Amino acid sequence: MFAMSLGDDGAELCPLEPWQAEEFLAHMDRGRDFIGRHIALADVVTDPESSRAFLRSYAEKAADDAGRIYGIRVDGKLVGGVLFRTMDVRLGTAEAGCWLEPAAAGRGLVTRAATAIIDWAVEERGIHRVEWRVSAANEPSIAVARRLGMTRDGVLRESHVHRGRRQDIEIWSVLAPEWRARRAS
Known part of the structure; x- marks a missing residue:
């Protein structure tokens, strides 16, 4: 398994795989209330079986080149993650997302991790458009979209039921030429 450094603070990015289901569940248990405020992940991963099934679904997506999931670790401890919920290489589109335990928030971990996976998607996989879909009430995630240089495309009013x-769901995006220009400056 590989790990990519996210900086000098002991943070790294690595794939999450089905054999890590127990660790993933323990991580989710530590952050369940915080994570579940805005995303369904906390309600989906609730026991060893659902944890394994969730990670297995992403292993299958990776095998089909249709999605990816990565853990964010600090000093070896899983504290969050980023993913491509969807990825269509033929169409050149992907939807990125994230989550964190509360103790890891406010350290720039998601921005650094999302930068790494967007770089990979644009430069290695030829993705032209990366979307970030976020609850309009999720200010920290909206701030990440802004830090990533994304543009707010619009709002899908009352389009999603959570708990x-x-x-409302905001859609943010960055196009490959914009991403490359931002990274070059």
């Missing part, structure tokens, strides 16, 4: 409540 029984309808929420």
Whole structure:
């Protein structure tokens, strides 16, 4: 397994795989309330079986070149992650996302990890458009989209139900030429 350094603070990015289901579940248990405020991941990964199934679904996506999932570790401890929920190489589109335990928030980990996977998608896989879909109430995730140089494309009003409540979803994106220009400056 590989690990990519995310800086001098002991942070690294590595793939998450089905054999890590117990660790992934323990991580989710530590951050369940915080993570679940805006995304369904905390409600999907609730026991060893669902944890394994979730990670297996991403192993299958990776095998089909249709998605990826990576863990963010600090000093070896899993504290969050980034993913390509969807990826269509033929069409050149992908949707990125993220999550973190509360203790890891505010350290720039998601921005650094998302930068690494977007670089890979654009430069290695030829992705032209990377989207970031986020609850309009999720200010920290919106701030990441801004730091990544994304443009707010619009709002899907009350398009998503999370924990029984309808929420607006903002769509942010960056195009490959914009990404390359930003990275070059």
